[in-house]
Amino acid sequence: MKIKRKVEIAVISDVHLGTYGCHAKELLTYLNSIKPNKLILNGDIIDIWQFSKRYFPKAHLKVIKKIMSMASNGVEIIYITGNHDEMLRKFSDTTIGNISIVNKVVLELDGKKAWFFHGDVFDISIQNAKWIAKLGGYGYDLLTLVNRVVNWYLERRGKERYSLSKKVKNGVKGAIKYINDYEKVISELAIENGYDYVVCGHIHQPKKEYFENKYGKTTYLNSGDWVENLTALEYQFKRWKIYNFNKDKLAPFIVHDEIEDMEVKDLIAAITIVQNK
Structure with missing residues (x-):
């Protein structure tokens, strides 16, 4: 018997299947723990930029199989294209069963408008010099591979995991400014167009x-990634929550400061028991 959490919408992005940095096993555990009405794949799910026949482990294939299984079981899958899977943009606005491929989508959530897109259209480095961005992608993949070796050693010594890529990003003032500018521009554009939420x-x-x-x-939301942060966005009970695999594990959707606002029936509805087939 498995316990699955009901969520109205789950959003994941930047999984980068086919790269050494992808935490496919953890993502599979997460996907097996939820029962969403909609699963939004917000770009860079399969890393076509760095795709290699030499490296595509079983765990990565299982993630794809799981998503297909969810679709066949009635979950609406919305695949929003990103820059690393931009080849799929030629199939934009295609729907096959419960799976649709789009470049962006607007949904109405409890009377509010939510704008979903990957976000690379606001990245000047990609728009003006794609080859530099691709080169940076290979460097980032190498860094995450080294990081996994370092963390394997640290865990054997009983020490806390360490993120080299985060340290590099946080240590560069230009990177911090870029992130702040990115969030500000997107949020201002969402306000200009009357969107209550912008999700990228x-x-x-x-x-x-x-x-x-x-x-x-507006409320700016970013789903993070499954390379270093292992995060997702979840929408339930008219609220958005950032799910963090390393902190939340299989915890219920609600958090402590929200419990007082919930009725008993809402708390019970947050968890449903699903029998194994």
Whole structure:
């Protein structure tokens, strides 16, 4: 018997299947723990930029199989194309069964409008010099491979895991400014177009932040990634939550400060028992 959490929408992005940095086993565990009405794959799920026949482990194939299984069992799968899987953009607006491929999508959630897209269209480095971005992608993949070896050693010594890529990013002022500018531009555009939520990925920085200017307000959401942060976004009970695999594991959707606002029937509905087939 498996316990699965009901969520209205689950959003994952930047999985990078086919690269050494991808944590496919952890993602598979997460997908097996939820029962969403919609699963939004917000770009860079399969890393076609760095795809190699020499490296595509069984765990990576199992993730694809799991997503297909979810679709066959009635889950609506919305695949939003990203820059690393941009080849799929030629199939944009194609629907096969419960799976649709789009470049962006707007959904109405409990009377509010949510705008979903990957986010690479706002990345000047990709738009103006794609070869530099691809070269950087290979360097990032090598860094994550080295990081996995380092963490294997640290875990054997009983020490805490360490993220080299995060350390590099956080140590570079230009990178921090880029992230802040990225979030600000996207949020201002969402306000200009009347979107209550703007949901993206691309920069591997999970975040939920409220933005407001003289023209209006919006909530910026980023689903993070499954390379270093192992995060997803979940929408349930008219709320958005960042799910963090390393911290939340298989915890219920609700968090402590929300319990007081919940009725008993809502708490019970957060978890459903699903029999193994």
